[in-house]
Amino acid sequence: MQVTMTVNGKTVSRDVEPRTLLVHFIRDHVGLTGTNVGCDTSSCGACTVHVNGEAVKSCTMLAVQADGQEITTIEGLASAEGELHPMQKAFQENHGLQCGFCTPGMVMAATSFLKENPHPTEAEVRLGLEGNLCRCTGYHNIVKSVLAAAAATGE
Amino acid sequence: MFPSAFDYVRAGSVAEAISILDGSEDAKLIAGGHSLLPLMKLRLAAPSTLVDIGRLSELSFIEDRGDHVAIGALTRHRDLEISAVLKQSVPILAHVAGEVGDPAVRHRGTIGGSIAHGDGASDLPAAVLALDATMVVRSASGERTVPASSFFKGFLETDLGQGEVLTEIRVPKVSGGWAYQKFNRRAQDWAIVGVAVVRNGSTRISLVNMGSTPLRASASENAINQGASIEEAARLASEGIDPPSDLNASADYRRHLASVLVRRALQEASA
Numbered sequence: 001m002q003v004t005m006t007v008n009g010k011t012v013s014r015d016v017e018p019r020t021l022l023v024h025f026i027r028d029h030v031g032l033t034g035t036n037v038g039c040d041t042s043s044c045g046a047c048t049v050h051v052n053g054e055a056v057k058s059c060t061m062l063a064v065q066a067d068g069q070e071i072t073t074i075e076g077l078a079s080a081e082g083e084l085h086p087m088q089k090a091f092q093e094n095h096g097l098q099c100g101f102c103t104p105g106m107v108m109a110a111t112s113f114l115k116e117n118p119h120p121t122e123a124e125v126r127l128g129l130e131g132n133l134c135r136c137t138g139y140h141n142i143v144k145s146v147l148a149a150a151a152a153t154g155e
Numbered sequence: 156m157f158p159s160a161f162d163y164v165r166a167g168s169v170a171e172a173i174s175i176l177d178g179s180e181d182a183k184l185i186a187g188g189h190s191l192l193p194l195m196k197l198r199l200a201a202p203s204t205l206v207d208i209g210r211l212s213e214l215s216f217i218e219d220r221g222d223h224v225a226i227g228a229l230t231r232h233r234d235l236e237i238s239a240v241l242k243q244s245v246p247i248l249a250h251v252a253g254e255v256g257d258p259a260v261r262h263r264g265t266i267g268g269s270i271a272h273g274d275g276a277s278d279l280p281a282a283v284l285a286l287d288a289t290m291v292v293r294s295a296s297g298e299r300t301v302p303a304s305s306f307f308k309g310f311l312e313t314d315l316g317q318g319e320v321l322t323e324i325r326v327p328k329v330s331g332g333w334a335y336q337k338f339n340r341r342a343q344d345w346a347i348v349g350v351a352v353v354r355n356g357s358t359r360i361s362l363v364n365m366g367s368t369p370l371r372a373s374a375s376e377n378a379i380n381q382g383a384s385i386e387e388a389a390r391l392a393s394e395g396i397d398p399p400s401d402l403n404a405s406a407d408y409r410r411h412l413a414s415v416l417v418r419r420a421l422q423e424a425s426a
């Protein structure tokens with residue numbers, strides 16, 4: 001089945017089986033491997049991308065369901081000139097990662113969350129990231145990063 | 156993990172979806188896919204055809220209709236969670252929708268999908284049971300309505316027939332107190348046990364994950380409605396109910412939780 005969508009601002013069109021998951025479409029068909037497959041059961045959030053600007057777990061969406069939609073992955077957050085997104089900067093400055101496997105999903109979930117709640121409390125950040133697991137249990141600096149990004153962008 | 160192969164059709168209207176369902180033995184509707192796709196990835200479900208109704212925007216609405224609020228089946232959990240109409244008239248439903256899964260799940264999952272899936276461990280089926288909501292079901296022969304009390308039939312089994320589509324949920328406005336108590340170990344998990352209480356004249360109490368369908372705590376309801384104390388009513392929470400044992404909890408532990416959570420929910424709804 002022919003599927004056409006916008007990924008990080010570029011139109012991509014591929015012929016895929018209807019059972020192709022969005023995360024496999026992104027990784028194997030488009031070749032963007034920043035989006036990780038973690039649990040593959042919509043629990044861990046490593047595969048989080050934006051669909052029309054909202055965080056979605058791409059292991060639990062079919063590519064055909066994303067036909068015609070706008071997808072943003074971790075590769076699409078920085079500017080074309082390579083300047084990091086404020087959330088990426090905040091993760092870098094606050095050491096919001098340990099092994100880094102959950103990081104793309106964390107960053108995508110966090111940017112979606114701040115759109116819905118630009119001035120969150122720490123407790124709200126923790127709840128907002130409840131669908132993303134860090135197996136290094138590095139949550140403390142992740143939360144700090146999100147709060148820093150909120151402060152940096154909310155001025 | 157990925158599902159078994161299937162044919163995919165995007166329906167342009169409810170009528171088209173119904174006609175595809177009617178012409179197939181095992182076609183399934185998909186909207187947000189957050190109940191069905193996990194089952195298909197585990198190969199516990201393998202429909203030959205998926206009918207995508209996710210883009211039928213006419214089924215996504217929240218409307219104040221005087222004595223009740225009508226909710227389109229494709230309304231997402233996120234939209235319920237932030238709805239001003241629901242916060243005003245059926246606040247428990249906005250609250251419960253915000254307890255489903257996690258934010259990314261709530262961006263995709265729909266109220267109709269959750270109710271049609273009919274999981275006794277899910278939040279929204281128990282909420283609509285406590286609310287005494289009515290399901291609107293469309294088929295080739297027209298429309299019928301089913302009260303929540305007779306909609307959930309068994310394990311992942313509802314009153315919906317093969318050629319039927321759940322289109323709308325009608326929820327009475329809530330004038331009295333309400334509460335939703337959800338007990339789980341990790342934020343995004345299903346409830347090990349959950350309790351919804353709605354006081355609309357009389358008190359209705361429903362239980363999450365105490366059986367294969369959402370259940371009413373009838374003995375507790377009768378007691379509280381006949382003037383018993385909250386503590387007395389809460390002790391009867393699992394009377395006549397045979398809860399499951401699984402990795403998360405034994406049946407005995409579930410009975411204990413049900414009593415504790417019914418007590419807390421009644422206290423919260425009476426405050």
